[in-house]
Amino acid sequence: MTNSSPTPAVRLHGLTKSYGRGATVLRGIDLEIAQGEFFTLLGPSGSGKTTTLRLIGGFELPDSGRIHLGETDVTTLPPYRRNVNTMFQDYALFPHMTLLDNIAYGMKVRGVARDERTERALAALEMVHLGNVADRRPTQLSGGQRQRVALARALVNKPALILLDEPLGALDLKLRREMQVELKRIQKQTGITFVYVTHDQEEALSMSDRIAVFSHGVIEQVGTPADLYERPSSAFVARFIGSSSILQENGREILLRPEDVRLEASGYSPAPHEQTMAGTISEVSYLGPVTRFTLCGPDDEDGVTAIVPSRHARSWREGMSVVAVWPEEAAYPLPHRQD
Known part of the structure; x- marks a missing residue:
């Protein structure tokens, strides 16, 4: 053939x-x-x-x-x-x-x-x-x-x-x-x-x-x-292509894109199939149609980044305690690196 x-x-x-x-x-x-x-x-x-x-x-x-x-x-x-x-x-x-x-x-x-x-x-x-x-x-x-x-x-x-x-x-x-x-x-x-x-x-x-x-x-x-x-x-590819947060979960690296993350007030109760991280807003960047928030996790550990439509972002300020929320399916386990 x-x-x-x-x-x-x-x-x-x-x-x-x-x-x-x-x-x-x-x-x-x-x-x-x-x-x-x-x-x-x-x-x-x-x-x-x-x-x-x-x-x-x-x-x-x-x-x-x-x-x-x-x-x-x-x-x-x-x-x-x-x-x-x-x-x-x-x-x-x-x-x-x-x-x-x-x-x-x-x-x-x-x-x-x-x-x-x-x-x-x-x-x-x-x-x-x-x-x-x-x-x-x-x-x-x-x-x-x-x-x-x-x-x-x-x-x-x-x-x-x-x-x-x-x-x-x-x-x-x-x-x-x-x-x-x-x-x-x-x-x-x-x-x-x-x-x-x-x-x-x-x-x-x-x-x-x-x-x-x-x-x-x-x-x-x-x-x-x-x-x-x-x-x-x-x-490396996850960080270089677009913005991302890399989380550690059960010994695996988990990719989370900021557009999949939303912010809720402290004490938020997640729905089924939602994951959360409590944190403090450490940085706010207004980008016109969207606003980017950087969160520090507990004890100043690495947190997550969220991109929120600016019209929904006006109530959040630097230093506020919030909860980052994302659907479970948005978290992508990165393949183990084969060196």
Whole structure:
């Protein structure tokens, strides 16, 4: 029987990478990324996500392990021999060229005829909604518009894979959220595989088909945003993906998300299938539509965090004694770590 599973867009096997003595960045990365996925490499600074992206792009070589793009082993191939385009945070646009010429430049170097490269560059600008400003220069654009030009340049040659290294990091919050929607729209429209690096958990959850969470040079967990948020495989993933409280119960670590917790007055009698913890409000953070409360447990032990709709939160103040309440099914036992 033949295997009918499609070939992954990216397959990494046993990748290791070190920089000098004692500076091991990757410790045996195994990963498969499907064709047409929006796949995110997520982790804190120094976790190995950007190094992994650079190895896929050919900007660095692994100490050991193999890299396959589709059917091809590209482990030792230079970047220009990989069907990959990379989009960096600084955009790297030529300031003296028009937008059209910026996008067409790579095709010009490859010897594509003028009419064809103009047609393809204009089509790429139309895709990112900048076709009406093709004759402007990058200095005449906003940060968000320059980001769109860099994306159009990455798309114009229709690569099998686009690598994006924190491309939204320089944008303000409102524009970053708008561009998250735009990037996802374009990725779905083109069907090109996107591999995206970020340390922003909310960005990863909102954009990705799947996410790999990195920590200290290893992948802690790979899954859909819902998998990682609702069923994390470790305390690290639980804490890194969203807010959480980690409680100890019968020798197990229990994950509790703050949106599952509500506050009641001292002396509250729980209903069947409810769990409670008495505590004191140690911190109040007003976040607009919701307010976050941090509770200290008895004897100042670790407590829980609750996120409450602000319209229901006005009676609670720092220093008050309260009861945190949550349904039993909201408490998720974390798997025992297999080291």
